[in-house]
Amino acid sequence: MSQSQLRILHLVNNFGVGGLESVIRQIVLTPCSELQPHVCVLSMAGRFAKAVAEEGVPLHHVDRKKKKKRIGATIAEISELVARWQIDVIHCHDSSSWFFGAIVGKKISKRVVVTRHGRLEEWRWKTIALNKILSLLTDRIVAVSPEVRDDLVQREFIKGSKVDVIYNGINLEPFAVAGSKEAAKNKLGLDAGSFVTGTVTRFYPVKNVELQIDMVERLKDRIPQLKHLIVAPIANDLGRKIKADIAERGLEGNIVLLGYREDIPQVLKAMDLFVLTSLSEGTSIALIEAIAANLPVVVSNVGGNPNLVEDGVNGFLFDLDKEGDFEAKVLRVYENRDVAEKFASQQRGIAEKFSEKKMIANYKFIYEKSCR
Numbered sequence: 001m002s003q004s005q006l007r008i009l010h011l012v013n014n015f016g017v018g019g020l021e022s023v024i025r026q027i028v029l030t031p032c033s034e035l036q037p038h039v040c041v042l043s044m045a046g047r048f049a050k051a052v053a054e055e056g057v058p059l060h061h062v063d064r065k066k067k068k069k070r071i072g073a074t075i076a077e078i079s080e081l082v083a084r085w086q087i088d089v090i091h092c093h094d095s096s097s098w099f100f101g102a103i104v105g106k107k108i109s110k111r112v113v114v115t116r117h118g119r120l121e122e123w124r125w126k127t128i129a130l131n132k133i134l135s136l137l138t139d140r141i142v143a144v145s146p147e148v149r150d151d152l153v154q155r156e157f158i159k160g161s162k163v164d165v166i167y168n169g170i171n172l173e174p175f176a177v178a179g180s181k182e183a184a185k186n187k188l189g190l191d192a193g194s195f196v197t198g199t200v201t202r203f204y205p206v207k208n209v210e211l212q213i214d215m216v217e218r219l220k221d222r223i224p225q226l227k228h229l230i231v232a233p234i235a236n237d238l239g240r241k242i243k244a245d246i247a248e249r250g251l252e253g254n255i256v257l258l259g260y261r262e263d264i265p266q267v268l269k270a271m272d273l274f275v276l277t278s279l280s281e282g283t284s285i286a287l288i289e290a291i292a293a294n295l296p297v298v299v300s301n302v303g304g305n306p307n308l309v310e311d312g313v314n315g316f317l318f319d320l321d322k323e324g325d326f327e328a329k330v331l332r333v334y335e336n337r338d339v340a341e342k343f344a345s346q347q348r349g350i351a352e353k354f355s356e357k358k359m360i361a362n363y364k365f366i367y368e369k370s371c372r
Contacts, residue, residue, distance in 0.1 A: 016046025145304030169359030198229030
């Protein structure tokens with residue numbers, strides 16, 4: 001390893017499958033000669049943890065909950081790891097990792113960076129007070145969108161001069177998938193003439209997947225051969241509840257639950273329209289991927305979504321508080337294929353603003369800035 005390399009420890013509570021976890025995986029696996037990534041998982045080391053370890057990235061699993069480790073023991077273990085790996089910067093990615101990372105950084109005089117990947121979901125004064133204290137032990141705070149930055153400054157009272165905005169980024173190349181849309185549909189067992197909507201998400205309340213089920217129920221008689229793909233692991237109670245709800249409503253012929261997929265570019269290729277119905281978003285990796293796949297999109301007008309979608313230019317934004325607005329926008333795309341083609345033609349230029357190379361360059365700058 002070159003002496004000029006900065007050793008970065010990415011600290012995260014869970015490293016399973018999700019948007020936040022995808023960002024960490026992208027940062028860790030994107031080559032950068034001036035950075036050497038390491039990963040420490042506090043609780044659940046899932047699919048993405050295995051993926052980065054298989055690529056040779058040093059990874060340590062504290063397994064805090066299973067082994068019932070107390071706070072003091074966890075701090076000691078992370079401190080020893082930071083010293084052994086000669087870490088320069090501790091990069092925290094969620095509330096739990098921020099708590100431990102900030103304390104360890106203060107304890108052994110290491111630089112600390114934290115990324116806020118979305119808005120704080122529960123506005124409790126105890127949490128806000130704790131975050132304010134942790135911010136005093138943190139060198140730089142990264143927000144994934146201007147809206148998240150505004151929340152940090154205006155609602156959590158974080159010093160604005162300490163907060164930077166870095167948009168999430170992806171590797172764009174895999175999304176230039178060769179072949180026809182009809183062939184991609186056939187590969188998933190769908191009729192070539194079907195109108196395919198879809199999403200890549202997780203079954204959490206904030207993702208508001210139930211609204212998509214309602215959309216299919218309301219539009220299935222107006223859109224012949226409507227198929228809706230949901231790419232998400234069915235690994236929790238909400239996922240199982242939604243699966244049962246689909247069956248109870250008799251929508252199994254219209255909605256396809258694909259579970260977790262590694263071949264996201266190929267699945268997106270089969271879609272005619274990508275949708276996102278979240279109640280809150282930072283900078284959605286799934287939305288960036290859909291844009292990189294040149295798909296028209298219909299997304300909720302929340303959080304960082306308007307930074308990716310200009311209403312009427314490369315997609316439609318819909319109002320969550322306006323009943324029927326989501327279905328109306330989906331129907332407009334279906335009934336106006338020229339609109340869909342116009343949206344798709346705008347996507348590549350937008351996607352290039354959200355490349356992994358730009359994201360890594362920006363994080364490298366923040367790491368170096370924190371070490372000055």
